[in-house]
Amino acid sequence: MSYPARRMRRLRRTPALRRLVAGTRLSVDDLVAPLFVREGVDAPVPITSLQGVVQHTRESLRKEVRALADLGVPAVILFGVPLSKDAVGSAAWDPDGVVQVALRDVRDEVGERLVVMADLCLDEYTDHGHCGVLTASGEVDNDATVELYARVALAQAEAGADVVAPSGMMDGQVRAIRSALDGGGHPSVAICAYAAKYASALYGPFREAVDVTIAGGGDRKAYQQDVSGSVREALAEVALDLDEGADIVMVKPAVAYLDVIAAVRAAVDVPVAAYHVSGEYAMVRAAAERGWIDGAAVALEVVTAIKRAGADIILTYFARDLAETLR
Numbered sequence: 001m002s003y004p005a006r007r008m009r010r011l012r013r014t015p016a017l018r019r020l021v022a023g024t025r026l027s028v029d030d031l032v033a034p035l036f037v038r039e040g041v042d043a044p045v046p047i048t049s050l051q052g053v054v055q056h057t058r059e060s061l062r063k064e065v066r067a068l069a070d071l072g073v074p075a076v077i078l079f080g081v082p083l084s085k086d087a088v089g090s091a092a093w094d095p096d097g098v099v100q101v102a103l104r105d106v107r108d109e110v111g112e113r114l115v116v117m118a119d120l121c122l123d124e125y126t127d128h129g130h131c132g133v134l135t136a137s138g139e140v141d142n143d144a145t146v147e148l149y150a151r152v153a154l155a156q157a158e159a160g161a162d163v164v165a166p167s168g169m170m171d172g173q174v175r176a177i178r179s180a181l182d183g184g185g186h187p188s189v190a191i192c193a194y195a196a197k198y199a200s201a202l203y204g205p206f207r208e209a210v211d212v213t214i215a216g217g218g219d220r221k222a223y224q225q226d227v228s229g230s231v232r233e234a235l236a237e238v239a240l241d242l243d244e245g246a247d248i249v250m251v252k253p254a255v256a257y258l259d260v261i262a263a264v265r266a267a268v269d270v271p272v273a274a275y276h277v278s279g280e281y282a283m284v285r286a287a288a289e290r291g292w293i294d295g296a297a298v299a300l301e302v303v304t305a306i307k308r309a310g311a312d313i314i315l316t317y318f319a320r321d322l323a324e325t326l327r
Helices: 008-012 015-021 058-071 098-110 142-159 173-183 201-209 231-244 255-267 278-289 295-309 319-326
Strands: 031-038 054-056 075-081 115-120 163-166 190-197 248-252 272-276 313-316
Touching: 008 015, 031 054, 031 058, 031 098, 031 319, 054 058, 058 098, 058 319, 075 098, 098 115, 098 142, 115 142, 142 163, 142 173, 163 173, 173 190, 173 231, 190 231, 190 255, 201 278, 231 248, 231 255, 248 255, 248 313, 255 272, 255 295, 272 295, 278 295, 295 313, 295 319, 313 319
Parallel strands: 031 075, 031 313, 075 115, 115 163, 163 190, 190 248, 248 272, 272 313
Antiparallel strands: none
């Protein structure tokens, strides 16, 4: 009887065998939980399009970070929803702004048990919803915005951030932030640069989460990468951020850009992060709610794929669920 000498299925026969030869090992240590904190509310506010995710109060945020730390999740990243917004996003660098208060709360609650990251941008704080200040003609003023990012970085560092994560895709943002942190007495605060961030249609639920609407129905295609852009462009963005002093580089979104993650991983020798974004999360939740898929299994499969593509650090709204599963 003719048969192949090598049968690949031999090593797939039992769960123990599959575990023994697994090529990709997802761990709770790979996960970062994105958390939203809202100013001026006395109870958590559910986010309709992000099932299971809420805008936290100060107290519920404390409870959540304590639970995440107990599950072994190593890091969180904070996003703020302020009571008031203005043209320049001044609440972003206010010492008593929502994220700065939250940073101090988290640090007080869990000490050094968690790495505390802060998203560094202005869109949550501007009344026009763009990631920077606008010129008279309504375009984002790159250089004026970068100056404000430096102020935000200092405020976040002074409030206790271990890592600041500039997400606006402004040219020169990492250099300006590194200079401000070093000059302001915070040389140990790391920078996780959103180095290859695309103007994706997958951010819709996130906009609800941070109460952001871009004025006039606009978009961010003039300063974030085009969704059909080349991988070469992404690698150029990554190289610039590393030259300017980034400690970690990030690709966003994740699942729709696994090729970019893989290319970045092959090109650099620093940690690579990937953001499993709100739309990617919401699609899994919605399909699971309808009984079309096994939500827990798909979540694990999808995030494992991001790991296999080369991400060392994965920001995902499934962080708590996955931590419970992986335990």
